[in-house]
Amino acid sequence: MTTASDATLLIGSAWRSASDGSAQELVSPVDGSVTGAFAQASASDLDDAVAAAVDAARNGSWSTLSDYERSLVVNEFADLVEADLEQLALLQAREMGKPVGFSLERDVPCAVSALRYCAGLAARSSTSRRLPAALTSTRYDLSAARGVVAAFGAVQHPVAMMIDALAPALALGNTVVFKPSAHAALSAVRLAELARQAGLPAGVLNLVTGSDPRLGLALAAHPAIDMVAYTGSRAGARVVGAACMRTLTPVRLKANGTTAHVVFADTCLDSATRLAVRSMLTGRLEARGMGVRILVHRPVYRSFLAQLQERLEELLPGDPTLADTRLGPLPHQRCLTDFRGFLGRLEERGAKIVLGGETDSLYVRPTLITGAPLNSGPACEHESAAPYALVEPFDTPAEALVGLTGLDGLVRLALHTPSRERAAWLVSHARAETCLISTCEPGDQDEHDDSEDEVSDYDISAAAFEGFARDTAIVVDW
Known part of the structure; x- marks a missing residue:
């Protein structure tokens, strides 16, 4: 009816x-x-x-x-x-x-x-x-x-x-x-x-x-x-x-695609963890529906993981109709069911859920996962509106690149290092749609806040017109 x-x-x-x-x-x-x-x-x-x-x-x-x-x-x-x-x-x-x-x-x-x-x-x-009326x-x-x-x-x-x-x-x-x-x-x-x-x-x-x-x-x-x-x-x-x-x-x-962060030991961890948390806010326009992969230089891996977990423990999902809510519920029940299955498959492969992972409500807490191999690729990716991140250590830039090139659809890459040469090398090899580079060093004051706009993959440009018009070349008396 x-x-x-x-x-x-x-x-x-x-x-x-x-x-x-x-x-x-x-x-x-x-x-x-x-x-x-x-x-x-x-x-x-x-x-x-x-x-x-x-x-x-x-x-x-x-x-x-x-x-x-x-x-x-x-x-x-x-x-x-x-x-x-x-x-x-x-x-x-x-x-x-x-x-x-x-x-x-x-x-x-x-x-x-x-x-x-x-x-x-x-x-x-x-x-x-x-065309003009007269072809002159x-x-x-x-x-x-x-x-x-x-x-x-x-x-x-x-x-x-x-x-x-x-x-x-x-x-x-x-x-x-x-x-x-x-x-x-x-x-x-x-x-x-x-x-x-x-x-x-x-x-x-x-x-x-x-x-x-x-x-x-x-x-x-x-x-x-x-x-x-x-x-x-x-x-x-x-x-x-x-x-x-x-x-x-x-x-x-x-x-949809994956957002990845590569965090080197010479960066400011306070800035890196703040930006990583922001990537996990699925309501942001920059979120692209396949979670976050974070690769961390092994010398600072444990420190980064501890700081990230501390930040995420303070981030709780709430009523999206309220102005101060930063994380809302999943859109529908199937998202929850699929995310539950994804977490189960990860655990079967040896991954460990170190934070979150509760799937009894659409209001899913941020979920932090470790133990997924760097070269696992699509097996450790999931299209979901759930706020989750997989965090793994690496030893060399080449090893980090292996973790990036195995991803199915890398749309956003954030590099955290003051070394512009290292950043340029990774950008040239990673094949991401959008690359962001943070040159913040240890001891620098992180003066940014989460209300600031971030570069969006959907920022409009003349390229938006591509494909929507039909171009024709007309030659008279050829």
Whole structure:
């Protein structure tokens, strides 16, 4: 039975429930209460959403506007998101456990900045979007909207990740069919409604919700899709990437990955342990869903481990709707079940849980694990919203590199050493997406605090536009 509350499918100009009436309640990880419901989109609902996006792309209500005219709408969207800051933060906290402080300070402001940046960059573009009526030159370089974009959102950071796909896609004139995580559907509904209020024409943004994994696969493989933008798990990225490969559909994949720290004996341990704890705060925008691997130079291994454990013992999970909470609950029960299995597999391989490890509640304490071999690679990695870190000693930089190169998807690498030569060597060999270097030395005063912004993998740049436009070279009288 459907009700108005589960009308979470935005197709063309209207919100509607699933065509077959199916819906699912969304249970809050905060207290187990029902926070709402979302429609379980059927195959026909998905076809309708794609058809609406195709119609909008063909009628030119969005793509034929000038870059400047589109930028006005996208900027209005940014203004509405900014005005809705507190509601979006609270919505994320209630539906998937993200502490409101991180949303207020980082996620929503980053989403607003991304919208404004893409709107401004598109408006200032010198690339031609249309051919002149008379072809007076011998060559033209044309850059046009790719067409219909299928975009996927992740359970972590739902607002920021949805805007990460929408901002460049919309600014360049594409139409979008967006599928959010089933555990963050309400945030997506709210953002889609704000986009409509900003003045997006009907069919430019369409939203399909549902928990059936076949829905996402059908969207990625749909023959009318011109590009896919995926953010989420590595397993999901492989499935979506394979579907796009079969149809030769251009795809942008942003998969979860591991954060690693390499701590040398000549660094300031107070600074290194503080930054390591910050990496374990899964609500931070910088968290990428696969835990933290910390490699520590053997001369300071025991001291580092003791200081890290002392810091983590003071960090307790709490109510994410409260402003001072730094660690919220896991998003859903399956996360807890999977994490419990992961810890069991580690212990079977000889690893030792030295802190945390309790899995009787979604409110999981920080978990500290030792004894996992440096070259264990993916066997000691787990995609999870749980706050955990594996800490192991190393003797030489080459040995530390072995531990890094064995990781499945190293997205962030933090090096703690005042030796810039050593840091440069590791950066050049580790193949991480983002590298951070702390040159703090023993005895230096660590004057930073956890409220300061960190470099984000999602900081927007001109590279965000890559793939969302179709470039054509036109030669006359060749």
